[in-house]
Amino acid sequence: MASAVHFYDQQPIASGARSMREEILEGLRAPQKYSSPKYLYDQRGSELFELICQQPEYYPTRIEEGILATMVDEIANLVGQNATLMELGSGASRKVRLLLECLQITSYLGIDISRDFLLESTRKLAEDYPWLEVHAACADFCQRLRLPRNLNCERLVGFFPGSSIGNFEPSGAQAFLGGLHRTLPKGSGLLIGVDLLKDRATLEAAYNDAAGVTAQFNLNLLHRLERELGANLDPDRFSHKAVFNEELGRIEMHLVSTMAQVISVAGESFRFRAGETLHTENSYKYSVAGFQAMARRAGFASRAVWTDRQQHFSVHYL
Template sequence: MINKTSLDTEQAEILTGLQAEQKFINPKFFYNHRGSKLFEKITQLDEYYPTRTERLILQSRAGAIAKYIDKQSLIVEPGAGSCKKIEYLLEAIHPNIYVPQDVSEEFLKRSAERLSEDYPWLTVSPVVSDFSDPIELPAEVSNLTKYVFYPGSTIGNFEPDDAQHFLSQMRQLVGEAGGMILGVDLHKDNETLHAAYNDKSGVTAEFNLNTLAHINQILGANFKLEAFEHLALYNSQKKRIEMYLKSLESASYEVLGETVSFEKGELIHTEHSYKYTLDGIAELANKSGFKLEQSWLDDDELFSVNYLRAK
């Protein structure tokens, strides 16, 4: 058996997941260059409501959201990526400092440079790290009230206990006077949710299957994409979308000197996305040291943007 300590961190993490009783791949491996392009395509699909619905809420309610933000403020955005969504709020909030955090240094650098050019009055201080790591804020910001901006319902990708832990970290970051602007997808009918993750044009399926292409590159493996299919379903009991890659055949693959075997019909778990009720958001906030102060919804009540105040 190969010594996993001799592998790099990504290889060891993927191999551990593929050898688990319930095989899994961390959803961060969706996002190589092609995966990122496919996700951008997903956000433009008719069936995929979260991105456009959240955007409309941020655009239409920017002034109302700004009323909860102090005039001398610092905004942190974990996992900021392209930094596009903060732009819907910048003019209304007018923070002193914006701190985008992302693991991709070059991507973050380009995004920060673009923002600095478009908003010359704004100090942009990017932080390159994984959003699960503690965020180091710029020196001499004690006079600014601190807020976290966490859109996209990324909180739904956490298990509930992990979501509480993450929000507790954010509560510690913002201190006694700060708060958090949190985008959360809402629990709704199964038909709408199923369509959002099983689009007719098959882009989400392509996105999910691309994960295998990505880990083939990382592991030097030869998983056959045509031997798997995309599967997404809504678990109404747990209020979460579950996404899998389903093996269409029994097969074995050599991966870094070890054998990874699949039974026909076996599943690789690639993502889950919890959906919340407003009561559920309030409960999560309360357990994490926040109080749900205000929620803004679209007309169809598909999505929510929430302001959490530090307790």
């Protein structure tokens, strides 16, 4: 590991975390089988997600980056100088590059669950910005976070792009924001991307790209279960499905069993009917007012919000 990156393993950062085995088995035992979306993000899953962001149908990344690039001076005025930026779900750390120099950030902490991908992206960040103090924490940010002791937290700004807040159930999203509010020191800020409600066609196209990258991303979960939990299954017997649930205001991603079959995971057997699904991800969509109300209930005050002309995506400073 490059000496310029200060790395922290997951255990010092997160507490009370359950193992992947425990969570996957719990989901497979449920009447509606499910898996947490965080398990979509191993090394291969993270690489595939970066490819998803490049697909023409996937508007969130393109629009959010446009907002950040256009509004960076306003964001800098709100953040102030010499702040530490903490990015949740940092991935390839691409969007943060739009902010680093203009915001005059002194140190950066990237938090991601995919260890190898996190190390690779933060090494590149340290190489490209030699003046920046770079920290990396392999952690599940859905769990309670403890900030590294040697991180400068006098002026700390959270950065949560990509509308990942939509992967939480609404009650969980508010609880997550409340926990983040308690973690951030007094006087801190949060810059967060939030996808907005829109027409079904646009939403469903974004999660069913013509190149099939999202399908590969979803199906990669099964390969991960084979590799890490000794699962006995055939990924070719499942297909990708993403639909907009208008009543609940969310995109749902599922893996659909194409036939009646029995799979085994970590020594337990699970029966799938033909057409039965494993629910792998939700992505809730909000109105600007609805998200601001949630943030207020979590303890945050809204300072600014920016959207694109079509009102497809929003970036908030809280």
